Amino acid sequence: MKTYPKKLLVIISEAALERPLVADVKRLGAHGYTVIDVRGGGAGGDRGADWDADRSIQMEVVCDDVVAEKIADHVHRTYFEDYAVTVFITDVGVLRPEKF
Amino acid sequence: MDPVVYFFVLGLAARLLRSDLKLPGVLYESLTIYLLLAIGIKGGVELASHPSGPVVAQIGAALGMAILIPLIAFPILRYAGKFDSHNAGAIAAHYGSVSVVTFAVAMTYLVQRNVAYEAYMPLFVAALEAPGIIVGVMLGRMADRGREARWPALLREVLLGKSIVLLLGGLLIGWLAGPLEIAPVKPFFFDLFKGALCLFLLEMGLIVAARVGDLRKAGAFLICFGVLMPLLAGFIGAVTGWLVQLSVGGTTLLATLAASASYIAAPAAVRIALPQANPGLSLAAAIGITFPFNITFGVPIYHYFAQLLHA
Numbered sequence: 001m002k003t004y005p006k007k008l009l010v011i012i013s014e015a016a017l018e019r020p021l022v023a024d025v026k027r028l029g030a031h032g033y034t035v036i037d038v039r040g041g042g043a044g045g046d047r048g049a050d051w052d053a054d055r056s057i058q059m060e061v062v063c064d065d066v067v068a069e070k071i072a073d074h075v076h077r078t079y080f081e082d083y084a085v086t087v088f089i090t091d092v093g094v095l096r097p098e099k100f
Numbered sequence: 101m102d103p104v105v106y107f108f109v110l111g112l113a114a115r116l117l118r119s120d121l122k123l124p125g126v127l128y129e130s131l132t133i134y135l136l137l138a139i140g141i142k143g144g145v146e147l148a149s150h151p152s153g154p155v156v157a158q159i160g161a162a163l164g165m166a167i168l169i170p171l172i173a174f175p176i177l178r179y180a181g182k183f184d185s186h187n188a189g190a191i192a193a194h195y196g197s198v199s200v201v202t203f204a205v206a207m208t209y210l211v212q213r214n215v216a217y218e219a220y221m222p223l224f225v226a227a228l229e230a231p232g233i234i235v236g237v238m239l240g241r242m243a244d245r246g247r248e249a250r251w252p253a254l255l256r257e258v259l260l261g262k263s264i265v266l267l268l269g270g271l272l273i274g275w276l277a278g279p280l281e282i283a284p285v286k287p288f289f290f291d292l293f294k295g296a297l298c299l300f301l302l303e304m305g306l307i308v309a310a311r312v313g314d315l316r317k318a319g320a321f322l323i324c325f326g327v328l329m330p331l332l333a334g335f336i337g338a339v340t341g342w343l344v345q346l347s348v349g350g351t352t353l354l355a356t357l358a359a360s361a362s363y364i365a366a367p368a369a370v371r372i373a374l375p376q377a378n379p380g381l382s383l384a385a386a387i388g389i390t391f392p393f394n395i396t397f398g399v400p401i402y403h404y405f406a407q408l409l410h411a
Binding site: 014016019020037045048049050051052053054055079081082083 | 122123125128129253303306307310313363364367368371372375376379380383
């Protein structure tokens with residue numbers, strides 16, 4: 001089966017950022033997104049997702065490399081300083097390139 | 101002591117002893133929704149069957165109180181506690197707002213002792229949630245005028261937060277339906293209320309115990325603040341309640357609201373509006389110190405304040 005190369009942009013952050021992040025990725029050209037509730041830990045301590053202030057999300061966006069870079073850059077400038085945020089980009093192959 | 105407090109202690113002990121006990125996050129959220137709706141509906145039904153007092157003037161006075169509390173807390177935190185303005189504003193916002201579960205515990209405390217209170221007290225909970233957060237955020241942002249404030253997002257967050265929607269929605273439903281129409285859902289919303297509150301407090305015990313680490317980092321000043329601020333605010337609340345002629349029960353509940361610190365509405369709103377503030381500090385104080393203090397010693401003290409003023 002033929003696949004077409006795209007980027008998978010993954011943002012892991014505090015749940016408080018879900019609403020602003022959804023608005024950001026739409027504005028910056030993403031055609032869709034997926035949000036998952038997650039838990040984990042890092043330099044700032046553990047986030048057990050037991051209650052509102054302790055919840056974390058993982059947002060995934062499949063898009064072309066220009067949009068991925070634009071979103072990553074925006075997240076870097078806007079949220080890295082004050083929030084618990086991780087961003088990474090990987091290569092993926094999709095079946096319907098026009099959807100992303 | 102009320103059994104709800106024992107459930108809190110059980111949760112506390114379980115986490116401190118490293119038990120694997122964990123309540124699913126969705127249960128916490130479901131219980132929050134249930135408690136808010138139940139408190140609202142109960143108030144609404146009683147409002148429908150009893151005429152109410154001078155509600156508007158009383159709510160107005162309570163709003164003044166809600167604005168005053170963060171204005172007192174902020175300079176204490178900023179100058180005595182040496183916090184930067186972001187953290188002082190964030191903590192002041194938590195203490196300016198209210199805790200619904202602390203209110204629920206005070207309600208069951210009064211019911212158990214047959215102390216009557218005004219049926220419309222849940223209206224105060226809904227009214228007092230937002231103003232303190234807004235004042236706290238304003239104080240915290242005074243230092244950085246340059247940054248974009250995102251006020252529309254903050255106002256939507258605090259004025260249409262789930263607690264306000266559910267409390268006011270419940271009040272309206274209870275009031276419109278009245279005691280007869282509400283009877284079929286009474287077993288669910290009224291009779292099971294205390295059981296649900298017990299379960300919620302079990303979860304709160306687990307959450308508070310998980311914050312013990314933050315508490316160590318927070319330092320002695322914040323721990324003292326977490327006990328003394330609610331006593332001061334509780335006294336201001338009791339005086340306000342007495343001045344606007346609430347009953348002893350109503351005065352106790354208003355004092356409890358004044359003394360309580362928010363951990364549902366405030367953390368989410370403050371995280372967006374004051375991103376530079378460290379959420380660990382406000383939560384350590386609000387949830388690690390003030391919440392346990394209020395449900396064990398605080399409520400009886402506020403009841404005592406109310407009795408003293410009404411004597």
